[in-house]
Amino acid sequence: MPDNDHYLKQELDWLTKTHSDIILFFESGFNDGLWYWDLENPENEWMSPRFWELLGFDPKSKKHLVSEWQDLIFPEDLEKALENFNKHCADENYPYDQIVRYRHSNGSTVWVRCRGLAVRDDSGKPIRLIGAHTDLTALKEAQQAVIESEFKLRSFVNSTDDLITQVDASGNFTFLSSSCQKYFGLSAEDCLNRPALDFVHPEDRQSTHEAFTQWVASAETSFSYVNRQINVSGEVYTMLWTINAIRNDEGEIISFNGIARDVTETEQRKEILARSEALLREVESLADVGGWEVDLRDNSIYWTRQVFEIHELPVETSIASPLEMSFAINFYSQDSQAELEKAMAKLVENGENYDLELQLITAKGNNIWVRTKGRAVYEKGDIIKLTGSIQNISERKRIESHLRETQSLLKKKLSRESVEKKAALHELKLAAEVFKNSLEGIVITNTDAIIIDINQAFTDITGYSRNESIGQHTRILQSDRHDEAFYKRLWDALNSEGAWAGEIWNMRKSGEPYILRLSISAVTDTDGKATHYVAVFRDITEMKASEEHILHQATHDALTGLPNRTLLKDRLDVAFSHAKRSGNKVALLFIDLDDFKKVNDSLGHAHGDNLLRECAKRLKNILREEDTIARMGGDEFLIMMENVHSTEEVVHLSHRITQKMSESFSIGGDDIVVTSSVGIALHPQDGKDPDTLIRNADMAMYRAKQSGKNSFQLFTRSMHQEVRHKLSLENSLRKAIENNEMEVYYQPKIKTSTGKVYGLEALVRWIKPNGQIISPAEFIPLAENIGLIHPLGEQVLKKACIFTRELKQKKGYNLQMSVNLSFNQFQQSRLAESVLDIVSETKIDTHNLELEITESAIMKDIEKTINQLNNLSEAGISLAVDDFGTGYSSLSYLKELPIDVLKIDQSFIRGLPESTKDMKIVTAIQSLAKSFEMQTVAEGVETLEQYRKLKSLGCDALQGFFFSPAIQESNVIDFLNSHQP
Structure with a gap:
């Protein structure tokens, strides 16, 4: 034995003969x-x-004998401990650990590391054994929590339908x-590496580039815009983009992160509105009664x-589907039809414009005269549409016929005396003036504003018949919308200039x-003196209503009639x-319906x-009368509260909103329950301009969603700090990968038939230089989002392969190394070549x-x-399907795949052996x-x-905390x- 072991042996021999205080001395060195x-x-x-x-017992109730722990240890672990004990006793170089x-x-499980050392006599026979315990329970639980967190986050990221991108400073994905x-x-x-503009609709590329360039020059952090994307099949999607610039320490932009949402339906509605507005403008420019459009x-x-009314078709059909060309042409007489077609x-x-007067037979069989105009609408030099107007001129035709008869009579009167001649000429002048303008309301007065003649249009518009009008002063037509000063200015203009024109309420x-558009002119005698007006x-009342309607559409949501973002921002200003004058606050509540997409998808x-x-x-x-509610689009609403004295007012309203919105709705016979998440921002502390206040309320709303939905959240400055934390973590991750700082841990895999280790699974870990441990649940999704998963995956694969070689060459362990591939890695066209390299x-x-x-x-x-x-x-690499049973595999495809291993997901293992369903699945x-x-x-x-x-079920291999958690490379041996093995 080494000298240290010999010294320890002597110490242990002495320990058995001394006071228990000495044992406490040794014990103090262990936990x-x-x-x-x-x-x-x-x-x-x-x-x-x-x-x-440690095991929850009162030491006084125990005799402190080693035999007492045999009733508390797991039987299979006792068997393993006794086996190791026998090996250690037989071979002093075999560790008891x-x-x-x-x-x-x-009743809970306590994980303990048990280490021991045999004290031997001079012959090498073990005579005593001393050891120590270390509690590993907290470590085991923490490792399990990390694995569960990774699974939950991966499931969340895989569920989003939004497009997430990163573009470098050159504009390439x-x-x-x-x-x-x-x-x-x-x-x-x-x-990858293709210009982002390649996927933008050709008609939107220039405007997208200009808007993007202008935003970059402004130094703003984020940017939102809408454009059209076109895929290789020609399908067009309208996308709402939110872009963030990523800068280095010198403030230079190194990349852009973007999130795009499909807003095709919303933009289509806007296009329909714009089309209606364009048609209205065309009709007004041609000064007609009704407007039409042909899409070539x-x-x-x-x-x-109005066109339906001219044709004497039911007004209700004016909102019908687009008509056929043959339907419109067949209303005209045979001669007029040929002229119109030509x-x-x-x-x-x-592109030759036309202006025709034609005969038309209405749906009720009436013969009328119409004046129709037409012109071409171009797009990129090609005619794509025809637009124009149509007006009923039957009355004018009747007057013109009457004029011709009058002129014939006047010619006969020319031979009479000069007085009669002058009177006839004067009458002719008046008649010509009347007839010239007979398509609109006409009234003739003397210089005292007494009515002396009207036409039928006058009666149609005002409601006054000829008998009720003639001899009356024009003041019978006046409304109370104008004061005396207005009428004075009108008469002053007539007296000084001989004419007046403008809009007036009657x-x-x-x-x-x-409201009408009025033109008054003086009729003078040969001396230039006014004799009549x-x-x-x-009548432009409907036109004005249309203008107001268009203005309303521009500032209000078409679906709900609520103010839109544009009007809300005006009201916020x-x-x-x-x-500022009152010293009160303005509150903005950003409301988003939780899981609204499920309603659209299911119902x-x-x-x-x-x-x-x-x-x-x-x-x-729910709101006060002075509050403003607006719809942002989709399932998002905004509420503006003025004259807010305290935060409690806003919190109380937010609480009412979440309560009321969670009550069921009856829609089409279905009871639908949705909840809402509310974000709150207050002016001036949370935003001094509308855009900032809206953005911060939006940020608070997302925090409410993250907190479990159906709740509200006040905006705090810490939300900005989270964004900065994410950017800092991203930069640190880049450096860690560049500097090869990521560590690989290994979890053993056990053959069921032998109980021996046959392989390891490589799992990446990130421990920063300051000792801070970053959860894989946090940095792996980040790596995928910012395009670092490929270099990270290659690092893990290379380290795992190197360790596999060292285990075999230096330690004699011929093991199989398992390495996970993400979906993004698997999409590489050169995956096999990269792995084999x-x-x-x-x-x-x-x-x-x-x-x-x-x-x-x-x-x-x-x-x-x-x-x-x-x-x-084909290269000889084993292939395994991870988390099998949690996806939607097709057996017809599965049989075609060269798969060697199916890894049964732990969600089916957790309930064993009690769960019969899990048993059947396994x-x-x-x-x-x-x-x-x-x-x-x-x-x-x-x-x-x-x-x-x-x-017992015949599973070939196992892995999990029962055997070992993922451990550092240094502990694998x-x-x-x-x-x-």
């Missing part, structure tokens, strides 16, 4: 107690009190989430409500006010001004839209390497998976594996009962020495 066993004199057995306290489990007095397959039609691997791409026709042909061929005979007017968008309308009504009923570089045999990939990752791209796995299998997987000539490995084995049951 959880000493024990002593006299092999020659069993009555000298002794266990320290600290050991019994193992991890065993004890039953605590409360360095990372994309799996949803790029939907939006780009390519895998993430195929998109599908030959569909759109009519305004004009439209010229318009389509060379009142119909019924008392209904209406002619007023021509047009006003509220901030009021708050359809119609139910979802109706639910949003009902939510808006319920929220309005590392195998060649580290000089290990391919049969010593096993690669694991999850079942769900395999099924994401089955065709590519089969090719990748075949390449690896049995089924065993049968499936046997049918396909595959091996099975059960993960997460923690108890003796699970071990025995899995062994010690573990293997105690579990020699």
